[in-house]
Amino acid sequence: MPLFFKISHLFLLLFVSTLSSSSSPFGYNHPLDSLTLSELTQVKTIVKKSYLLINVTFHYVGLNEPEKPLVLSWISINHPTKNPPREAIVITRIDQKTHEIIVDLSSDSILSDKIYDGHGYPMLTSQEQNVAEKLPFTYQPFISSIEKRGLRLKEVVCQSSTVGWYGEKRKSNRMIKLICYYLDGTVNLYMRPIEGITIVVGLDQMKIASYLDRLMVPVPKADGTDYIEPKPRARSNLQLDGKRIMQPDGPTFTLDGNTVRWADWKFHVDYDMRAGIIISLASIFDDDKGEFRSVLYRGFISEVFVPYMDLSEDWYDRTFFDAGEFGFGLSAVELQASKGCPENAKFLGYSIYQDGTPGKMPNVICIFERYAGDIMWRHTELAIPGEVIAKVKPAVSLVVRMVSTVGNYDYITDYEFKQSGSIKVTVGLTGMLEVRGSMYTHNDHITEEAYGTLVAENTLGAYHDHFLTFHLDLYVDGHENSFVKNNLKTSRVINKSSPRKRYWTVVSETAKTESDARIQLGSGALEMVAVNPNKKTNLGNKIGYYLIPGSATGPLLSDDDYPQIRGGFTKYNVWVTPYNKSEKWAGGLYTDQSHGDDTLAMWSLM
Ligand SMILES: *[C@@H]1O[C@H](CO)[C@@H](O)[C@H](O)[C@H]1NC(C)=O
Numbered sequence: 021m022p023l024f025f026k027i028s029h030l031f032l033l034l035f036v037s038t039l040s041s042s043s044s045p046f047g048y049n050h051p052l053d054s055l056t057l058s059e060l061t062q063v064k065t066i067v068k069k070s071y072l073l074i075n076v077t078f079h080y081v082g083l084n085e086p087e088k089p090l091v092l093s094w095i096s097i098n099h100p101t102k103n104p105p106r107e108a109i110v111i112t113r114i115d116q117k118t119h120e121i122i123v124d125l126s127s128d129s130i131l132s133d134k135i136y137d138g139h140g141y142p143m144l145t146s147q148e149q150n151v152a153e154k155l156p157f158t159y160q161p162f163i164s165s166i167e168k169r170g171l172r173l174k175e176v177v178c179q180s181s182t183v184g185w186y187g188e189k190r191k192s193n194r195m196i197k198l199i200c201y202y203l204d205g206t207v208n209l210y211m212r213p214i215e216g217i218t219i220v221v222g223l224d225q226m227k228i229a230s231y232l233d234r235l236m237v238p239v240p241k242a243d244g245t246d247y248i249e250p251k252p253r254a255r256s257n258l259q260l261d262g263k264r265i266m267q268p269d270g271p272t273f274t275l276d277g278n279t280v281r282w283a284d285w286k287f288h289v290d291y292d293m294r295a296g297i298i299i300s301l302a303s304i305f306d307d308d309k310g311e312f313r314s315v316l317y318r319g320f321i322s323e324v325f326v327p328y329m330d331l332s333e334d335w336y337d338r339t340f341f342d343a344g345e346f347g348f349g350l351s352a353v354e355l356q357a358s359k360g361c362p363e364n365a366k367f368l369g370y371s372i373y374q375d376g377t378p379g380k381m382p383n384v385i386c387i388f389e390r391y392a393g394d395i396m397w398r399h400t401e402l403a404i405p406g407e408v409i410a411k412v413k414p415a416v417s418l419v420v421r422m423v424s425t426v427g428n429y430d431y432i433t434d435y436e437f438k439q440s441g442s443i444k445v446t447v448g449l450t451g452m453l454e455v456r457g458s459m460y461t462h463n464d465h466i467t468e469e470a471y472g473t474l475v476a477e478n479t480l481g482a483y484h485d486h487f488l489t490f491h492l493d494l495y496v497d498g499h500e501n502s503f504v505k506n507n508l509k510t511s512r513v514i515n516k517s518s519p520r521k522r523y524w525t526v527v528s529e530t531a532k533t534e535s536d537a538r539i540q541l542g543s544g545a546l547e548m549v550a551v552n553p554n555k556k557t558n559l560g561n562k563i564g565y566y567l568i569p570g571s572a573t574g575p576l577l578s579d580d581d582y583p584q585i586r587g588g589f590t591k592y593n594v595w596v597t598p599y600n601k602s603e604k605w606a607g608g609l610y611t612d613q614s615h616g617d618d619t620l621a622m623w624s625l626m
């Protein structure tokens with residue numbers, strides 16, 4: 021039962037087979053392991069062999085995961101010599117067409133090769149972005165624009181920006197816009213946008229397709245924008261540095277391939293160039309039953325929708341899909357102990373298709389135990405005469421972290437496994453604001469709609485959202501699950517049976533259709549539970565996991581606004597759909613310039 025969640029500013033908590041892992045003769049250990057370096061190389065060779073002398077660009081290469089029943093039976097049989105088929109899904113551009121290719125690695129062959137002709141394009145490659153970002157520097161009109169502004173070309177840096185879709189009927193080519201910034205005395209280029217220049221690059225021709233220099237707006241000053249090693253301003257800052265985490269006996273989790281065991285938890289952790297972290301087959305050991313009980317079959321970030329609210333000419337189209345357009349995994353950065361992960365962290369590297377070739381992504385995920393003096397459970401008993409009983413259990417958890425730097429923003433994704441059996445998912449947002457250069461130097465001068473807040477002289481921080489949507493395929497204590505809404509309903513005391521006037525009670529409702537399970541949070545007192553309807557506790561209660569949202573919001577745009585059509589999956593905070601392996605990406609498989617016809621909002625039935 022996949023559950024899609026959407027949250028803004030962001031976090032949700034969610035809370036329910038067994039898995040065994042052993043080394044195999046196949047070079048990978050587990051049917052859900054992402055492709056190894058040699059498998060990626062094999063993919064490249066197989067695809068290139070069938071397109072000799074033709075340029076092929078690889079936009080996405082990932083594991084075509086086996087169907088869920090196959091994986092579950094592999095686990096229960098515990099027989100590594102009978103591994104499910106090992107396949108890759110490859111999205112390429114060949115001769116200006118998008119191909120969706122399934123490669124069978126065991127037979128070294130292409131199983132299918134389909135041309136996708138619908139709306140939208142695959143993820144951008146980092147290579148093509150890098151090439152495009154250099155084009156303006158040999159383009160005379162751009163050189164003149166920079167000179168006209170009194171700026172020095174060698175201090176200019178350009179960055180790719182996707183263009184979205186605004187109702188055009190005609191299918192447009194693959195293209196991006198470039199947004200240019202000025203360094204000259206700072207490394208914080210995002211604070212120094214060069215406004216008024218529109219550069220459209222046709223990606224298939226790799227040429228500047230249109231260029232416009234409209235207006236001159238001052239480039240914000242470099243002063244005060246530096247962020248590298250800021251000088252401590254006060255004694256207290258000095259004292260805050262240098263905190264250390266000691267774990268003299270080493271970590272208490274173990275890694276067997278990609279399978280992590282910690283406390284009662286067991287789960288598989290992997291990496292995908294689009295989704296980033298993928299947690300699979302999370303299960304928790306039940307001491308009473310002497311067995312692992314399943315919780316989460318597969319969980320990952322499905323989409324990250326970031327629409328800006330600035331309608332000015334160079335800004336209205338900044339409506340990004342950070343996973344589907346730029347790749348949340350592709351944008352991940354190398355992590356280091358004591359720089360983003362604590363000193364007791366262990367680091368995992370994976371293989372990835374990047375810059376036109378298979379390579380390694382070292383230290384892209386870190387895993388560490390967290391203990392910060394918090395309390396998991398406590399009680400002080402004072403009611404017993406002559407006795408004070410105080411019992412405390414400290415909260416220790418295990419965190420799996422990745423940091424994706426998508427342009428100016430850095431997303432810190434944490435999956436935190438707790439001893440209580442819950443999994444807390446947090447996405448922290450840091451980095452730089454995306455700002456617009458402006459005439460204004462003081463708030464009192466602003467008389468028109470500014471679409472943001474003046475954050476420094478000549479610098480407007482634009483209003484925008486970050487909607488993070490998670491795909492959570494829960495299998496709580498077994499494969500068959502239902503989604504239950506526990507509505508907290510108030511009733512009036514109708515006779516004099518009680519001195520009270522009102523009370524509330526729980527009215528449970530099992531979702532029968534997909535539309536029953538669409539939820540806009542905040543519209544009533546509601547608990548959401550994924551239960552296994554076939555199992556009960558010894559007391560006869562349902563067995564399930566609560567989905568505990570953080571502060572969730574919804575979109576404020578109307579259904580007919582083009583970005584909102586593409587991001588229609590944000591309309592509800594929770595959607596529940598039946599298992600379908602190909603319905604992974606809430607914004608559709610081809611998100612760049614999508615028209616919203618392949619989103620979760622379209623798959624979900626009334
Ligand atoms: C392949 O790409 C190279 C470099 O981008 C280019 O020079 C060449 O003309 C391309 N070949 C074909 C057949 O398109």
Ligand SMILES: *[C@@H]1O[C@H](CO)[C@@H](O)[C@H](O)[C@H]1NC(C)=O
Nearest residue numbers: 511512513514515516517518
């Ligand atoms: C009063 O109402 C309660 C429930 O609201 C009910 O159980 C009870 O029987 C009622 N008593 C009388 C006297 O009607």
Ligand SMILES: *[C@@H]1O[C@H](CO)[C@@H](O)[C@H](O)[C@H]1NC(C)=O
Nearest residue numbers: 599600601602603618622623
């Ligand atoms: C799975 O999803 C795809 C894409 O939405 C759809 O085309 C296909 O019919 C679905 N398969 C099943 C069995 O529902």
